[in-house]
Amino acid sequence: xxxxxxxxxxxxxxxxxxxxxxxxxxxxxxxxxxxxxxxxxxxxxxxxxxxxxxxxxxxxxxxxxxxxxxxxxxxxxxxxxxxxxxxxxxxxxxxxxxxxxxxxxxxxxxxxxxxxxxxxxxxxxxxxxxxxxxxxxxxxxxxxxxxxxxxxxxxxxxxxxxxxxxxxxxxxxxxxxxxxxxxxxxxxxxxxxxxxxxxxxxxxxxxxxx
Amino acid sequence: xxxxxxxxxxxxxxxxxxxxxxxxxxxxxxxxxxxxxxxxxxxxxxxxxxxxxxxxxxxxxxxxxxxxxxxxxxxxxxxxxxxxxxxxxxxxxxxxxxxxxxxxxxxxxxxxxxxxxxxxxxxxxxxxxxxxxxxxxxxxxxxxxxxxxxxxxxxxxxxxxxxxxxxxxxxxxxxxxxxxxxxxxxxxxxxxxxxxxxxxxxxxxxxxxx
Numbered sequence: 001x002x003x004x005x006x007x008x009x010x011x012x013x014x015x016x017x018x019x020x021x022x023x024x025x026x027x028x029x030x031x032x033x034x035x036x037x038x039x040x041x042x043x044x045x046x047x048x049x050x051x052x053x054x055x056x057x058x059x060x061x062x063x064x065x066x067x068x069x070x071x072x073x074x075x076x077x078x079x080x081x082x083x084x085x086x087x088x089x090x091x092x093x094x095x096x097x098x099x100x101x102x103x104x105x106x107x108x109x110x111x112x113x114x115x116x117x118x119x120x121x122x123x124x125x126x127x128x129x130x131x132x133x134x135x136x137x138x139x140x141x142x143x144x145x146x147x148x149x150x151x152x153x154x155x156x157x158x159x160x161x162x163x164x165x166x167x168x169x170x171x172x173x174x175x176x177x178x179x180x181x182x183x184x185x186x187x188x189x190x191x192x193x194x195x196x197x198x199x200x201x202x203x204x205x206x207x208x209x210x
Numbered sequence: 211x212x213x214x215x216x217x218x219x220x221x222x223x224x225x226x227x228x229x230x231x232x233x234x235x236x237x238x239x240x241x242x243x244x245x246x247x248x249x250x251x252x253x254x255x256x257x258x259x260x261x262x263x264x265x266x267x268x269x270x271x272x273x274x275x276x277x278x279x280x281x282x283x284x285x286x287x288x289x290x291x292x293x294x295x296x297x298x299x300x301x302x303x304x305x306x307x308x309x310x311x312x313x314x315x316x317x318x319x320x321x322x323x324x325x326x327x328x329x330x331x332x333x334x335x336x337x338x339x340x341x342x343x344x345x346x347x348x349x350x351x352x353x354x355x356x357x358x359x360x361x362x363x364x365x366x367x368x369x370x371x372x373x374x375x376x377x378x379x380x381x382x383x384x385x386x387x388x389x390x391x392x393x394x395x396x397x398x399x400x401x402x403x404x405x406x407x408x409x410x411x412x413x414x415x416x417x418x419x420x
Contacts, residue, residue, distance in 0.1 A: 001261075001262035001263065002261075002262065002263045002370060002371070002404075004263065004402065004403060004404055004405070004406075007406060007407055010370075010371045010373065011371045011372065012224070012225065012371070012372070012373055013371060013372025013373065013374065014222070014224035014225065014372070014373070014374070014375065015222065015224065016372075017313075017374075017376075051211075051212075052211035052212065053211065053212045053214065066277060066278055067276060067277015067278050068276055068277050101415060101417060102363055102364055102365045102378070102414075102415055102416075102417060103227075103364075103365045103414055103415060104365060104376075104378070153312055154312055154313075155312045155313045155314060155376070160212060160220075161212070161220045161221045161222070161223060162221065162222070162223025162224070162226075163220065163222055163223065163224070164223065164224070164227075164375070165224065165374070165375050165376050166227075166314075166365070166375050166376015166377070167376070168312070168314070192214065193214060194212075194214055195214070196214075196217060197217055204312075204313055205311060205312055205313060206312075207311060207312060
């Protein structure tokens with residue numbers, strides 16, 4: 001029985017709902033429809049930050065996500081993708097981090113496939129990094145998420161410390177963004193692989209929109 | 211720098227966004243309006259469970275809460291109230307626990323004041339307990355939350371183990387529910403005080419609707 005006089009000894013069960021995860025679509029029932037994600041104010045990328053394991057860019061903009069307003073805060077890159085869909089990793093995963101007024105976190109993750117030509121805005125970010133620019137990149141990225149985003153919706157955590165839980169994930173499997181082999185190679189040369197290990201699902205439900 | 215080859219050593223920062231908390235309204239700017247909480251399907255209480263520190267009742271019903279649909283899961287009681295508003299505790303706090311399709315948890319907490327007469331549905335729950343009834347109480351509690359709920363909205367945790375974070379709290383300060391001194395005395399005699407210690411706010415924002 002729970003002892004209210006021994007509260008310091010209560011077990012702490014954190015760490016059971018972590019990200020990233022692998023998803024097997026054959027185990028999910030797909031819904032027809034899009035992820036409930038609507039950009040309200042165009043996203044702009046501002047300051048480019050080298051944090052040692054990735055490039056992070058501060059941002060501004062806002063979106064309505066499953067009925068609530070969120071502020072876009074920052075974007076950063078993981079290579080290869082952290083989330084694994086049907087056993088496959090993408091070469092790149094872009095995390096667009098959002099926060100709302102009570103502090104709920106929502107990451108819109110773009111699962112980026114190979115493309116033949118270099119992605120222009122990503123190249124601008126690379127060139128800016130190479131030049132050691134300290135001026136803001138000031139990049140409008142309203143086209144990165146598609147007009148009809150599909151993919152997955154689930155509850156997990158940040159994938160870097162403090163690994164906070166209660167983070168809502170929208171995994172967008174059809175972004176208007178591809179990346180060339182040269183660009184992936186550049187990223188890996190500078191940052192290595194920055195994908196966190198897969199975490200157990202522990203019974204969580206995943207919504208699948210397609 | 212984050213070492214992706216030493217992921218097991220990453221610091222784990224859980225435990226910073228816990229519940230209950232104390233709220234000082236003089237530090238908040240109030241919004242005119244109600245908490246975004248709308249019952250869709252009447253709540254019914256079913257099986258009554260003595261869990262040693264409180265009475266818990268399984269339930270059914272559904273609500274729209276800040277733009278998402280939630281299923282009502284269970285209700286239980288804390289005495290005195292766990293949340294403290296302007297230095298004051300209420301004699302009773304009722305937790306109505308909800309879950310949505312991706313597993314987000316939302317607790318609608320009724321901050322219950324003293325009343326002269328015994329509360330009829332709470333008395334039915336007490337009488338059922340005293341009789342050791344194993345039949346469901348089958349109580350419709352659509353009237354417990356007011357038609358225009360006001361109070362507080364913030365992000366915290368469960369107040370009993372596993373103390374899971376990412377729990378959304380709606381603290382309703384004007385429930386259609388009061389409790390008599392005799393009823394509180396009965397509850398304390400059977401369960402003692404079951405309020406978790408106050409937890410640090412750690413910079414969280416609280417929405418205040420009135």
